[in-house]
Amino acid sequence: MDILATLRIALRALRVNKLRSGLTMLGIIIGVGAVITMIAVGGGAQARVEEQIRSLGSNLMIVIPGSTTAGGVRLGAGAAQGLTEDDAWAMMREIPSVQAAAPSQRGSGQIIAGNSNWSTSIQGVTPEYFEARDWPIVSGRGFEPAELAGAGKVAIIGVSTAKQLFGDTDPVDQQVRIRSVPFTIIGVLDRKGQSMIGQDQDDVVMVPLSTARNRLFGAPQGKLRRVGLITVKVRDGQDMKEAEERIRELLRQRHKLQSGAEDDFTIRNLTEILQAQEASSKILTILLAAVASVSLLVGGIGIMNIMLVSVTERTREIGLRMAVGARGRDILTQFLVEAVTLALIGGLLGTLAGIAGSAAVGQLAGWRTEMQPEAILLAVGFAAAIGVFFGFYPARKAARLSPIEALRYE
Amino acid sequence: MSESLIRTLALTKEYLVGEQTVAALRGVSVDIGAGAFVAVMGPSGSGKSTFMNLLGCLDHPSSGEYFLAGEKVSVLDNDALAVIRNRRIGFVFQQFNLLPRTSAQDNVELPLLYGGVAAAGRRERAIRRLTQVGLADRMHHHPAQLSGGQQQRVAIARALVNDPVLILADEPTGALDSQTSLEVMALLQQLNREGMTVVLVTHEPDMAAFASRVILFRDGRVVEDREQVPKDAVALLAQSRPAATQAA
Numbered sequence: 001m002d003i004l005a006t007l008r009i010a011l012r013a014l015r016v017n018k019l020r021s022g023l024t025m026l027g028i029i030i031g032v033g034a035v036i037t038m039i040a041v042g043g044g045a046q047a048r049v050e051e052q053i054r055s056l057g058s059n060l061m062i063v064i065p066g067s068t069t070a071g072g073v074r075l076g077a078g079a080a081q082g083l084t085e086d087d088a089w090a091m092m093r094e095i096p097s098v099q100a101a102a103p104s105q106r107g108s109g110q111i112i113a114g115n116s117n118w119s120t121s122i123q124g125v126t127p128e129y130f131e132a133r134d135w136p137i138v139s140g141r142g143f144e145p146a147e148l149a150g151a152g153k154v155a156i157i158g159v160s161t162a163k164q165l166f167g168d169t170d171p172v173d174q175q176v177r178i179r180s181v182p183f184t185i186i187g188v189l190d191r192k193g194q195s196m197i198g199q200d201q202d203d204v205v206m207v208p209l210s211t212a213r214n215r216l217f218g219a220p221q222g223k224l225r226r227v228g229l230i231t232v233k234v235r236d237g238q239d240m241k242e243a244e245e246r247i248r249e250l251l252r253q254r255h256k257l258q259s260g261a262e263d264d265f266t267i268r269n270l271t272e273i274l275q276a277q278e279a280s281s282k283i284l285t286i287l288l289a290a291v292a293s294v295s296l297l298v299g300g301i302g303i304m305n306i307m308l309v310s311v312t313e314r315t316r317e318i319g320l321r322m323a324v325g326a327r328g329r330d331i332l333t334q335f336l337v338e339a340v341t342l343a344l345i346g347g348l349l350g351t352l353a354g355i356a357g358s359a360a361v362g363q364l365a366g367w368r369t370e371m372q373p374e375a376i377l378l379a380v381g382f383a384a385a386i387g388v389f390f391g392f393y394p395a396r397k398a399a400r401l402s403p404i405e406a407l408r409y410e
Numbered sequence: 411m412s413e414s415l416i417r418t419l420a421l422t423k424e425y426l427v428g429e430q431t432v433a434a435l436r437g438v439s440v441d442i443g444a445g446a447f448v449a450v451m452g453p454s455g456s457g458k459s460t461f462m463n464l465l466g467c468l469d470h471p472s473s474g475e476y477f478l479a480g481e482k483v484s485v486l487d488n489d490a491l492a493v494i495r496n497r498r499i500g501f502v503f504q505q506f507n508l509l510p511r512t513s514a515q516d517n518v519e520l521p522l523l524y525g526g527v528a529a530a531g532r533r534e535r536a537i538r539r540l541t542q543v544g545l546a547d548r549m550h551h552h553p554a555q556l557s558g559g560q561q562q563r564v565a566i567a568r569a570l571v572n573d574p575v576l577i578l579a580d581e582p583t584g585a586l587d588s589q590t591s592l593e594v595m596a597l598l599q600q601l602n603r604e605g606m607t608v609v610l611v612t613h614e615p616d617m618a619a620f621a622s623r624v625i626l627f628r629d630g631r632v633v634e635d636r637e638q639v640p641k642d643a644v645a646l647l648a649q650s651r652p653a654a655t656q657a658a
Contacts, residue, residue: 005523016511320507323468324568325496325524327489403468407507 003337010338013310021342024299024306028346028386029353031296032379036354036371038292039379041361042285043370049278053271055193055201057134059099060270061244063087063230063251083265084225085209087254088128091230095246097238102129103227105212109179111205113165120161121204122178124212132233133192140172140187143208151210156187158202178205181215196274240269293382299346300386307339307394318398319406332399339391340384347383351376413480415575415607416442416465421474421484422630423460434460436630437474442609442623444575447602447640449618450611452627459580461627462611466499466578467491479575496525500569504581506561508553514540514564515549521572539567543597559590566597570606577601577608583617589650595620596643 014021065082088103105124110117127142129135137156147154155178162171171185192201207216209227234243244267251265311318318331326334354376358369423435435457442448452458463469464476467483468491476484483494495501500521508517518536527535540549543563553561562582569577579598583591599620602608610621618624619641626634 002526005529012512316505316507317509320503320509321520321524322492323466323495323501323507324521325492325572327492327524329489330492330524404463407468407503 006334006337007341009334010341013314013338014342020306024302024342025346025349027299027302028296028343028383029299029350031292031299032347032350032383033353033357034292034295035289035379035382036351036375037357037361037369038288039285039375040354040358040369040371041367042281042288043372043375044362044368045281046278046285047370048368049274049281051193052196053274053278056196056270056274057132057233058271059234059236059238059240060132061232061234061240061247062268062270063232063247064228064266064268065226065264066266082226083228083230083251085227086225087251088227088230090250090254091232091247092128094250095243097235097243097246098232099235100128100132100231100233102126102132102231102233103209104129104229104231105209105217106228107212107217109216111161111165111176111178113171113174113176116165118161118164120164122212122216123204123206124209124216125206126209129206129231130189132231135192136190137187138190139170140185142187148208148210151214152208153181153183153211153215154186154208155183156189156206157185158189158204158206159191160200160202161205162188164203178207179216183207196270240272244269296379296382296386299383300343300390303339303342303387304390304394306342307335307391308397310338311335311394311398314398315401315406315409318401319403319409322401322403323407328399331401332395335395335398336388336391339395340387343383343387343391344380347380350383351380354379413444414441414477415444415446415479416440416609417475417477418464419475421461421464421476422472423457423464423469424472433630435464435471438630438632439474440625440632440635442607444607445602445605446623447599447608447621448610448623448625449621450609450625450627451613451615451618453613456627457630458611458627460630462578462580462609465576465609466501467494492524496521497572498575500566500572500574500577502562502565502569502577502579502582504584506553506558506565506585508561508564508568510554511552513550513552514545514556514567517553517564518568518571520568525572535571536567539571540564542570543567557590558586559593562586562590562594563597566594566601570601575607577606579608579610581612582610583612583614591617592643592647592650596647599640599643 063083083103085103088101091098091101102125107122108119109122110119126148130137130142140156142156143154144152146152155176157171165171165176166174171188174185176183176185189202189204189206195201232247234240247267248263252263255264257264321331355371358371361367362369418438418440421435421438422433425432425434438461450458450461464471467478471484474484475482478494478498483491486494509520515533515536518539519532522532522535537546537549540546543566545560545563545567548556548560553564556564577598582598583594586594595617598608598610610617612618620643621638622640623637624634625632
């Protein structure tokens, strides 16, 4: 018996009970739609984290001054020395696994270019910073040694700041005033995107560290070499945990901390944090998909239920088909095709529902969703498999009927 | 021994009811030649339905042998029996057993579907048989749109469509009024005259009168097997027509 004729019989049988077929399908539509939406939501979260990892740069740690509170007890003020530029140089000198240690000082202020102005983040950095962050300069040049040593009045700006101040014109060689100090822009940084906490990393102005200290943020004497942050990049293939320990040892030693005394600095392994986030977003995706799959399963049970009813209702029809020459496997095929058709149509409609659903979630909740073609294939395939799985028992029940009893069935 | 279309040898059938074995057939040996018109009669519980099921290859005998057109079908498995039913036997039932919400043509095509006939061939053969039973103008009607007699004629067209060697009619007039019954019997007689072997199961002596041979069952055995001169349904129909016209 050809499959086309079987399909026609199945479609006709499904049309006979439109409402019933529709409601049964609804179970699959909701199931497939939910799976696709949930995978899209999870995929969106995952893609965001992956993007952050890319923008952060790999194998990154940051060291910041001040100790964390332990057991509710904090060390007295003044005990903390803070971090200095020299701590960073010492790391690079004494710890081989450290590729770059970049001291930086962060502040904020108003930048004025011509008749436009913009408040932004100002960072005093050294070339090591760009290395640590994998952050290339796309136009213009980097800082010269003389500018670094002599507090040169030069700045490199991020693309967002450039856009705000100069629109589409090339910012290189333009004059600006940062906190009223005149500067020359010498370069523009590559686009970086959002940070872990959703800040625009491209809205930034970079100046030499010495310039930031001496000309912009006027640090008091004696604390001249203090920095707010050291960004550390560990060499590829080196153990991050071990590098962290070495840095801790070195800093404790340099800060002359007694054993048992609390650290006066904090090391954060950013890459590790992000990787943990990535892992958890993956688990989230799986979890969401698993929960959604339950509804798909329930939809499958709905199919089984309705197919069982259908087999009972059509016992005489089955008997007649057998009498005129249908073999057991013809009957089996017929009911299986019916169940799979039900599941597949539901699966296709569910895909549309899923696409609409993830668009709606993206709009209403403002979450990023990522539609994955594999997810659609998976969900529709899963729906078809559910049709086969839950259709098989009723179909086999039909195929095993005795023609005599089926014909006599009232 | 002459070629019989149907030959059964000591056919028995036992059912298990609860823990008791009930014998429905206790050794039935019957020969039916090609082109015969046989009425199988008997009270309910006599085994005639069981015999009919075995003749129709719908069931396996408990013992004994059954040859249909020279083939020993009593040893075949279910799938092979389905093929025999499809190719060799046309069924006509009391309740017509047409598929609801399905056109007369599609109903007639059904056996061809399982016989693996292509769509064009199915259509052509279904139309030919529907024309033969006088329903050329009702091809696309659904069973609900047809009278009982017309439905039974669709069922007969369906029985004929695969060119079987045997028509098995199980109480074909049981659900019809006497006039329509006569029409159906006339159709069966006509088919028989054209060479078709017909086995009719009935409990109505009026209907058995149209057969040329009557086999009577009681308690699972054949108790009487006689030839008779059949009544002519076509002629009776011709007589009753004017009366029917007058009544109208």
